[in-house]
Amino acid sequence: MYKQYFGLREKPFGKTPDPRFLFLSAGHQEALARLEYAVEEREIALLTGDVGCGKTTLSRALMDRCGSGYRFVMIFNPRMGALEFLRAVAHGLEVDEPARSKEDLLRQITGRLYELYRREISPVLVIDEAQTIGELAVFDEIRLLTNYQMDEHNLLSVLIMGQPELRTILRYQPMEPLRQRISLHFHLNPLTPEETMEYLDFRVTAAGGTAGLFTPDAVQAIFELSGGVPRRINTLATNALLVAYGNDAAVIDASIIQEVRDEVTL
Template sequence: MYEKFYGFKQKPFRNTPDPRFLFMSRTHEEALARLHYAVEEKEIAVLIGDVGSGKTTLTRALMDSLNEGFRMVLIVNPRLTSLEFLKTLCSRMHCDTKSPYKNDLIDALYERFYDDHKAGITPVVIIDEAHLIPYRETFEEIRLLTNFQMDDTNILSLILVGQPELKKKLESESLGAFRQRIGLFYHIGPIGQDEIKDYIEYRIKAGGRDKPLFSDAAIKALYSYARGIPRVINSIASMALLEGFAKDVEMIDESIVSSASKEIGLNGYRKD
């Protein structure tokens, strides 16, 4: 709707995990570097972040950046019992078994992992929304995957991605054995106040417009409402563009950002 008015080819603040719109803020850059390290070293990695902080976007960027030496397996709905988890993983790894028995599934998986290993391929299993993993047995099954080793080295990398509840879960006594296997842990923080201007400009450019669109005061207000969380920044910015278009204004100012924030229910969220 407003795309043409503001000279965009694509909506700049859409909330989809599209790596083309990925802005490398300090925290995202560090998270991605650590994920790369984890897959190279075939480690278990845990990536934590608040709702809307960019976890799924980063996993997509990681997947896009890896070459054919890696087999990416993405599990996005891990509300699974341990048996369902193994079945899901078997089907994603194209194992040729339909057996309902755990032992058969584990054997089939081992065979596939071993085939990959011989072919010089590292399987990378990414479990998004891992805070939703319901049972200790499912965590246990995931941990046991790391027993698949060749010559004392792991043959796959596991990445668990989730909201801060995941960290709490992992701290529970019953998951001590799992915790000990984690080789790398990173908590994505908010985008810094000094980075949001660049973030906004980057997204505007990725949307196809070259000129600035938000005043400095508008960007400052946007930061204080959204507290550096990308999804919230995007929602407010999208609403602001819609309002700006409706009001026929060329630059988005602070008052439009404030009213856009109210519109999406963030009024009084935080005022600096």
């Protein structure tokens, strides 16, 4: 539809995380640098941000940067019991048949971590949407997983990601043992108005189009409606492209953004 009309090779504002379309604002650059450091040093890092700010996309970009010397274990839905959590970790570490008992599971995980260490492969546990964890025991298992060491080096690095309320959860006194082990903290803020314009131009050109497709007044309207949150920007921009295509418009201005605002903000 609109791709050919605007000279695009692909959709510039897709919903799925794609590192090719990762716009590194100052905040994203710093967050990615901290995550890289945590992985290299096998530390525990905490990354928070509002829904749609790009946390999951950053984790995908981190995987691409780290290369073959790392084994990423991704847990996207950690709302589970402690035993289920350990089984998910074991499965991610490619344990053939994760055990049913905690004692056997820990034995399997330990063996796998030491095996990866001997092969000079660094495992990285990424826990997304960690604010949905409902059992204190799961947080305790996360802490205990960092006890595995060899030659004074941790065998596992852990990246805990979630929405801002995760920081409130971690302030509770029972979380103190885990909180003390988190060496890196970062909160990912929404884009500024200037970054919103850069973001729109970046994604349009990455898709094969030309910068300037969104006029300055359209960018301001998008920023005000989205609050600078990339996922909301994507929704507004996609709908605006469809409306502009239907209206035979060469550029997208504020009037088009106002036309789609009711549908998008519903």
